[in-house]
Amino acid sequence: MDPVQQSLPHEIGGITDALRFGLAGVKSDIVISHPVQVIQENAKKQQREMKRNILAKTYGSAFPLKMDIEQQILSRFQRPPGELPSSMLGLESLTGSLDEFSFEDYLNDPRESETFVPADMHNGMEVRLGLSKGPVCRSFM
Numbered sequence: 001m002d003p004v005q006q007s008l009p010h011e012i013g014g015i016t017d018a019l020r021f022g023l024a025g026v027k028s029d030i031v032i033s034h035p036v037q038v039i040q041e042n043a044k045k046q047q048r049e050m051k052r053n054i055l056a057k058t059y060g061s062a063f064p065l066k067m068d069i070e071q072q073i074l075s076r077f078q079r080p081p082g083e084l085p086s087s088m089l090g091l092e093s094l095t096g097s098l099d100e101f102s103f104e105d106y107l108n109d110p111r112e113s114e115t116f117v118p119a120d121m122h123n124g125m126e127v128r129l130g131l132s133k134g135p136v137c138r139s140f141m
Helices: 003-007 035-059 062-076 089-095 121-129
Strands: none
Touching (some): 035 062, 062 089
């Protein structure tokens, strides 16, 4: 991805849309991710690759490809942007993330936070249909 697109994620048609996304902050462009977060992401990637290799050696090379196709199909089914989020239950069952106990299970769902800004349905559909660029919504104030 080019650096211009990374530094200005809230551009719609070349102009920063301050009414929808608020004023741009400089801190979010400067701050890097925490080292533990990088380690966790790398561990998940390595674990997925190891699982693919084991499945390919056990069931043949076509089985991981079939699982990839199923994952692509299940990741497409989503509700339109709005109040009700997509649960993605089929994708979670395929990837095995239903068996994981994550922070949402014991802390709280981030969508129930006081600072959560719900998705703008009109802007979300514009982004999905390719009429505008930028994120569907900003999730926190």
